[in-house]
Amino acid sequence: MKILQLLLTFLLVVSCKEKQTHPYTYYYWKTNLALNPIEKKALAESTTHFLCIRFFDVDKVNGKFEPVAVITKDESFSTEKEIIPTIFITNRTFFEINESDIEFLAESIHQLIQKKVKEYKLASSNEIQIDCDWTAGTKDDYFKFLTELKKISGKEITCTLRLHQVKDKNLMGIPPVLKIYLMCYSTSSPLENSDKNSILDVNILKSYLSKLEDYPLKKIEVALPIYSWGIVTNHLGKHKLINALSKKDLENPDFKKISDHEIEILKDGFYFGSFMNKGFRIKVEEISDEQLDDVTRFLDKKLSSYNIIYYQLDSKFVEGRRF
Structure with missing residues (x-):
């Protein structure tokens, strides 16, 4: 029992040292x-x-x-x-x-x-x-x-x-x-x-x-x-940044989810202050x-x-x- 207590104490000390x-x-x-x-x-x-x-x-x-x-x-x-x-x-x-x-x-x-x-x-x-x-x-x-x-x-x-x-x-x-x-x-x-x-x-x-x-x-x-930001990629593979986008901003019926952090636009329109075409992709980095x-x-x-x-x-x- 004492050995177990010593081991737990040691692990607690080590974990505290790891997180300053x-x-x-x-x-x-x-x-x-x-x-x-x-x-x-x-x-x-x-x-x-x-x-x-x-x-x-x-x-x-x-x-x-x-x-x-x-x-x-x-x-x-x-x-x-x-x-x-x-x-x-x-x-x-x-x-x-x-x-x-x-x-x-x-x-x-x-x-x-x-x-x-x-x-x-x-x-x-x-x-x-x-x-x-x-x-x-x-x-x-x-x-x-x-x-x-x-x-x-x-x-x-x-x-x-x-x-x-x-x-x-x-x-x-x-x-x-x-x-x-x-x-x-x-x-x-x-x-x-x-x-x-x-x-x-x-x-x-x-x-x-x-x-x-x-x-x-x-x-x-x-x-x-x-x-955080969003990286917009157009049909030509060119990119631009939109500041302060997050994953929750990608929740839109006009977007098709590609991964947890990336979508494809399904419909031409204004998104996040810019006009974007169908097929554009947005990748969020947080x-x-x-x-x-x-x-x-x-x-x-x-x-x-x-x-x-x-x-x-x-x-x-x-x-x-x-x-």
């Missing part, structure tokens, strides 16, 4: 700062002190740097969370860029962040997060930019890290930051003909991160997906709690501790979730 609890928050990626009651509740229940808000994007248009989709703010928006300004920069922004361009870009981004923080009275943190899918060809100039932004702003500069940038770290380089945000999604392109979930295929992720423990930067936060648990169990073996940032804070994605 991580502090979590969200990315806010919509252009207008506004929270409905579901989003307010989800944010209030999150367990870190911060929220990552995308302030604007930066692109290069006709050879000039341009801020794109700069945030606006609804009067009702409020949160006690510390705000981490997050800036998405296209990789092409760093094509054929010189030293003075880098200085100008860093100064312009810093000034626009300050302007928005002041204008909207946001409790900004001492951190600026940069999101860029840099490549081997742009890494040197991108890394110079990160260093320059730190010098100009006096802030802690952090950046995102894609899966391929971990796997090919010798080619892609190591960014000059103290902390990175590992993006555990976009494991393949949604515009390819594939039976895999392009948002998150756990086996692909594990393959890319098999040597994560060897990555030189050790302060790592983890971004996990909770979003992320289950089981997939997220699988990822965190894997990462728990690679990382000592980390916060989770869920992408993204939207009532369509947070309602009914088990965090």
